[in-house]
Amino acid sequence: WVGRSFLAGQLSVSRGLLISTPRGQAVVYAFYDGSQAPSITRLLGQFFLLRLLLEILVAALLVWIAVGRAMRPIETIRRRVAAIASGDLSERIPVPAGDDVVSRTAVTLNEMLGRLEANSKAQQEFISNASHELRSPLTTLLATVDRAAYAPERADWGEVTSVVRREGLRLSALVDDLFWIARSDEGGIEVHREEVDLDDVIEEEARRLRQMTGLQVDTSLVEPVRLWGDVGLLRRMLRNVTENAVRFAQSTIQLTSFYEMGDVVVEVHNDGEAVDVETSDRLFQRFVRADSSRSRSSGGTGLGLTIVSDIAARHGGSAQFIETTEGTTLQLRLRRY
Template identity: 40%
Template sequence: MMAPDPQIRRRAGVRVRLTLVATAVVALALIVGSITLWALVRASLYDGLMEGARQDASAVSSQIESGGVAGIGELDDDHLVQVVDASGTVVAGSEDAPTTPVTSTEHPEPVVQVGDTRYAVAIERTDGDLTVIAGRPTSDADQTIATVAIALAIGVPILVALVAVVAWVGVGRALAPVERMRRQVGDVTSATLSRRVDEPGTHDEIDRLAGTLNAMLARLDLAQASQRRFISDASHELKSPLAVLRQYAELSRAHPERLADDELATAVLEEGARLESLVQGMLVLARADEAALHLEPQDVDLDDLLLDEAARLRSLGGPTVDTRGIAAARMRGDRALLGQLVRNLVDNAARHARSRVSLAVRREPERIVLSVGDDGPGVPAADRARVFERFVRLDASRARAHGGSGLGLAIVAEIAHVHGGTVHLTEDAELGGASAVIELPTHPDA
C-alpha cells in the first residue's frame, strides 16, 4: 500500500498543535522534576542513614578506647555493629551481626546486603588495630522512596492529562473568535462584499486581525465597485461609436444615394480611431490594475517628446504652441509610456484651449518637472483631483464632441505612478486655464 503524499496530507489544526506542544513541554518538565525530586529524597534519606551509622561507629570506637572490647555496651537490635581486628577477624559485634566482616575495612561499600536486609554502613578506626563497622537498615528509607516513586508515577500522568484538558479548552476559547471570523469570511461572496466580521474590541492580536480583515473587505468592496463602474462606463463609451457606425451602415444600405463614399469612409475612420483609442486606453489601465505595467528603462529625452508633440499640433493647424519653457531633460524610463503620457497631456490641453497651449520641462537635481497648460476655462478647485479618475468628464457632451474618452488623464496618472512620479493640476496656470504638472524622478528604478 502506497503511503499518502506528504503534500496532500492534512496538517493538524492550530488548536491540536498548541495543545500538544503545551502538554509535551509540561510533561517533560514534570518528568525531569519528578526524577530530580526522587533522587533528592533518596540522597537525603541515605545521607541521614550514613550519618547515623557514622555516629554509631564513633560511639562504639569511643567505648572501646575507654574500656576495651569488653566495655561495649548494649546495642540497638536493628543496628549492625562489627569490631574487626587487623587480621580481618570479627572480635565483637551486635546480636545478629555476621561472623565475617560485611565490607572491606580498606575500601568499604556504602550499602551492603546482609540476609534480607540492606544496611547503610560506615567505619571508624580506633587508636589500636581495631576497626568498627556500623550500619543502619535502609528498609524504612526504601519504603519511603518507593512511596514517593508511586506517588509521582500516578500524579505526573494525572497532571499531564489535566494540563492537556486545560490547554485544549483554553486554546479553543482563545481561537473561538478566529473560527467565527473564518466562518464569516467564508460566507462572503462577490455579491456580499459589504459584510464585515465582528471585532471583539479586546485590543489584542485577534482584534487587530479582525480590523485587518475588515479593511481588506473594504478594499475589495471598493475595488469591485470601481471595476463595475469601469465596466459600465466602458460599455457606455464603446456603445456610442458602435452606434454611429451602425447608423452609417444602415443608412448606406437603405439609401446609398444619400451618403457619399467619402463621407462614409470618414465616419468609419473617425469612429474606428475612437474605438481604437478607447480599447488601447482600457488595456493600459487593465495592465496597471494587475501591476503588469512594467517598464523597459532607457534614456529618454522628455524635451524631444514635447517638441515632437508641438510640431504635430502645429501641423494639424491647432492652437498656438508655446515651447519657450522646454529645456534639456533626460531621465531613465519607458519611452513608449512616457510618449503616451506626453501625448495625452497635449491632446487634453489642445481640446480645451481657446487659442494657446504651453509646453515646459526642466530638470532639477533629483527630479524632472513637466507641465502642459492651456488658456481654456480651467478646472474648479473641487474637481482638480477627480479629473484623473477614469471616465470622468466635467463637461461630458463637450468632451465627447471633441473626441475625449475620459481615460486620457487617468492613463497619465498611472504612467506617472509607475515611474515613481506624481501628477496634479496647479492653481496658478500661466495661461489662465488648466495646467497639469508632472514630477518624475530622474532614476525611477532607484
C-alpha cells in the same frame, strides 16, 4: 537448609525476623518463589508507565479544552467572514472588547473587507463606465451603416467613411486605454529606465501636433532637460497631455520644460476655457471629463489623464492643473534620478 534442599535456586529470602519462644530466641525467615513472582523493577516500570500514560491523557484533554475555548472566537470570526464573502461586503465583523489577538484580528479583517468592498465597487463602476463608453461609438457606427444600407443610392458614402473611421479610431483608443488600465491594476506595467532627453521627446511631439492640427505650437520655452525614465511611457504621457490640450485649445498650445529643485517640470498650456483648479483633481479619475459631450465628440475616452497621472507616479512625480492668467496649464513634475 534451603541451599541444600531441592528448592535451591527457586526460593529467595524475603525477610528475617528475630523472635522469642518458650524455648529461647529463634529466627523466622520468609521466602518467596522467585520463579513466579514479578521483579520489583518490572513492577515499578509498569507503574510509572501507567502513570505517564494517564498524565499524557489528562494533559491532552486539558489542552483540547483550552484550545477549543481559545479558538471559539476565531471560529466565530471565520464563519462570519465566510458569510460576508458570499454575501454583502458592506457588512463587518463584530470586534470583541479588549486588545487581545482576537480583537486585533477582527479589526484587521474589517479593514481588509473595507478594501475588498472598495475594489469591488470600483470594478463594477469601471465595467459599467467601460460598457457605456464602448456602446456610444458602436451605436454611432451601426446607425450610420444601417442608414446607408437602407438607401445606398442616397447615402453620402464620403460621410459614411468619415464617421466609420472616426468612431473606429475612437474605439481603438478606448480599447487601448482600457487595456492599459487593466494591466496597471494587475501590476503588469514594467518601467525600463534609461537616460532620456525629455526635451527631444517634447520637440518630437510638437512636430506631430503641427502636422496633425492647425494649431500654433510654441516650444520657445522648452529647455534641455534629462531624466532617468522609460522613454516609451514618457512619450505616451506627453501624447495624452497634448491630445487633451488639442481638444480644448482655441488656437495655441505652448510647451515648456525646465529644472526645479531637482525635478524635471513640463507644462502644457492651451488657450481654451480655463479649468477650475480647486476641483481639477477629479479630472485624473477614470471616465471623468471636464466637458463630457465635447470630449466624446472630439474622441476623448475619459482615461487619458488617469494614465498620465499613473505614468508620472511611476517616475516619482505627479500631474496637476495649476493656476494661470488665461486658458489651462497642466504641469508634470518628474524626479530626475
